[in-house]
Amino acid sequence: MKEQVVCKTTELEPGEMKAANLGKQNVLVCRTLDGKFYAFLNQCNHQGAPLDKGMICGATTDKSKPGDYHYCRKGEIIRCPWHGREFDIKDEGRMLANPSKKLPSYKVRVEDEDVIVYK
Amino acid sequence: MAKNQIRIVDTDIHERVQYADILKYLDEPFKHYIQNCHWIQEKHMPYTQPAVAGVDRADAVLPDGRPAGSDLAFMQKQLLDDIGHEFGILTSALDPSPSSMHGWYEMATALASAYNDWQIEEWLDKDDRLYGSVHIAAQDRDAAVKEIERVGSHPKMVQVLLPIDDIMWGDPFYHPIFEAAEKHNLMIGMHHNEPPVYYGKWPRYFIEWHTLIPTAHMKQVTNMIFNGVFDKFPNLGLMMIEGGFTWVPHLMWKMDQQYRDLRHEVPWLKRKPSDIFKEQIRVTTQPAEELTKQEFMSLIEQMGTDEILCFSTDYPHWDYDSPTRALPNMDAELKQKIFAENAKAFYPKLPNS
Numbered sequence: 073m074k075e076q077v078v079c080k081t082t083e084l085e086p087g088e089m090k091a092a093n094l095g096k097q098n099v100l101v102c103r104t105l106d107g108k109f110y111a112f113l114n115q116c117n118h119q120g121a122p123l124d125k126g127m128i129c130g131a132t133t134d135k136s137k138p139g140d141y142h143y144c145r146k147g148e149i150i151r152c153p154w155h156g157r158e159f160d161i162k163d164e165g166r167m168l169a170n171p172s173k174k175l176p177s178y179k180v181r182v183e184d185e186d187v188i189v190y191k
Numbered sequence: 192m193a194k195n196q197i198r199i200v201d202t203d204i205h206e207r208v209q210y211a212d213i214l215k216y217l218d219e220p221f222k223h224y225i226q227n228c229h230w231i232q233e234k235h236m237p238y239t240q241p242a243v244a245g246v247d248r249a250d251a252v253l254p255d256g257r258p259a260g261s262d263l264a265f266m267q268k269q270l271l272d273d274i275g276h277e278f279g280i281l282t283s284a285l286d287p288s289p290s291s292m293h294g295w296y297e298m299a300t301a302l303a304s305a306y307n308d309w310q311i312e313e314w315l316d317k318d319d320r321l322y323g324s325v326h327i328a329a330q331d332r333d334a335a336v337k338e339i340e341r342v343g344s345h346p347k348m349v350q351v352l353l354p355i356d357d358i359m360w361g362d363p364f365y366h367p368i369f370e371a372a373e374k375h376n377l378m379i380g381m382h383h384n385e386p387p388v389y390y391g392k393w394p395r396y397f398i399e400w401h402t403l404i405p406t407a408h409m410k411q412v413t414n415m416i417f418n419g420v421f422d423k424f425p426n427l428g429l430m431m432i433e434g435g436f437t438w439v440p441h442l443m444w445k446m447d448q449q450y451r452d453l454r455h456e457v458p459w460l461k462r463k464p465s466d467i468f469k470e471q472i473r474v475t476t477q478p479a480e481e482l483t484k485q486e487f488m489s490l491i492e493q494m495g496t497d498e499i500l501c502f503s504t505d506y507p508h509w510d511y512d513s514p515t516r517a518l519p520n521m522d523a524e525l526k527q528k529i530f531a532e533n534a535k536a537f538y539p540k541l542p543n544s
């Protein structure tokens with residue numbers, strides 16, 4: 073399966089995510105607060121949890137100093153439903169605590185109201 | 192993966208009762224205290240909830256909003272059927288969980304009986320794969336012994352559950368509990384509640400506390416061994432639940448070396464501590480540190496036996512270990528032991544065919 077319409081733009085509000093199928097693969101479609109769409113394999117690269125059961129949120133960032141929390145990136149972080157590992161939607165799905173690990177990603181384009189995911 | 196061919200024995204599954212569901216098993220006035228006075232078990236943890244759904248796997252919360260672990264049918268579908276469990280051992284969750292209650296001995300005792308009856312009726316009698324833990328309010332030793340006498344002979348009760356918290360269970364005062372357990376072929380399962388790992392206080396961060404939980408397990412093992420529990424009750428076994436396992440070789444070496452110097456203080460020990468450990472103590476695997484195969488095999492070699500580790504998922508909690516992903520790949524014989532045989536050999540009441 074090369075590409076597929078996974079949903080309408082109106083079905084996913086900014087800050088939301090949902091699971092969809094691309095052929096045999098289960099894909100996580102995410103929409104950040106600026107309205108953009110992203111897609112990743114819907115399976116955590118740690119122990120395989122279904123990421124759509126987690127949440128999209130912000131994160132305490134590496135700008136934080138000991139005892140001083142710096143929180144931002146709202147709507148740009150996927151947090152896994154099991155062990156809570158955080159993945160950066162806008163940075164190729166990299167894990168915050170270990171950026172060398174990425175969630176496998178897909179390309180996304182929007183045509184009219186269709187959100188299309190492809191390899 | 193080949194692991195799928197093994198029907199696993201899962202040594203740590205957390206079923207959960209809701210206050211409303213336990214009422215019918217409770218006598219008055221304890222029912223009244225919950226129903227009319229809204230009593231709930233005390234809570235201490237000063238931290239933010241660790242993961243997306245608090246201490247639960249977010250995908251294990253029931254679609255209708257009931258808490259994770261509270262529904263047998265959902266657990267069967269998500270865990271037992273999906274993975275193909277041969278057996279699972281129930282260890283309960285906090286709140287309410289009588290074996291981990293502080294204070295109010297009478298409530299704790301009543302709640303333990305109610306919990307055991309609920310567990311038997313709603314879980315053990317309804318699924319052949321599930322085996323249970325006897326809850327006791329161990330702070331009231333004599334009531335605890337009575338409760339073991341009351342339900343300990345149930346064919347599906349395999350252990351007595353003790354919390355790892357602020358009581359050291361090796362103290363001779365508690366030995367009648369071990370005597371009663373041994374009499375009924377029950378092992379002791381120890382699971383941490385909220386052990387004060389920082390000198391009686393909470394550390395500032397959850398990550399500090401959660402990192403150091405194994406130290407609380409080490410304290411109980413050390414205490415049980417040197418107080419002579421395993422010499423006094425040779426048929427008793429201890430399962431240390433949910434403390435991981437990489438601490439085992441360290442503690443064996445440390446205790447053996449100390450024993451060679453200081454045996455005179457504990458002359459009732461007839462075997463060196465590591466031998467007692469190998470013969471009578473088992474350890475569940477979760478939460479498994481992420482080891483390479485080489486690191487894992489070297490650790491087992493350091494333990495001097497491959498019969499200590501027993502696989503556990505900790506379902507439905509947030510730090511759940513997947514049977515196919517949490518441990519490194521290993522050869523078929525070892526896999527069979529860790530995922531099934533070790534637990535079967537340990538619990539006398541678990542079928543071992």
Ligand code: FES
Nearest residue numbers: 116118119152155
């Ligand atoms: S499976 Fe996602 S954090 Fe472990």
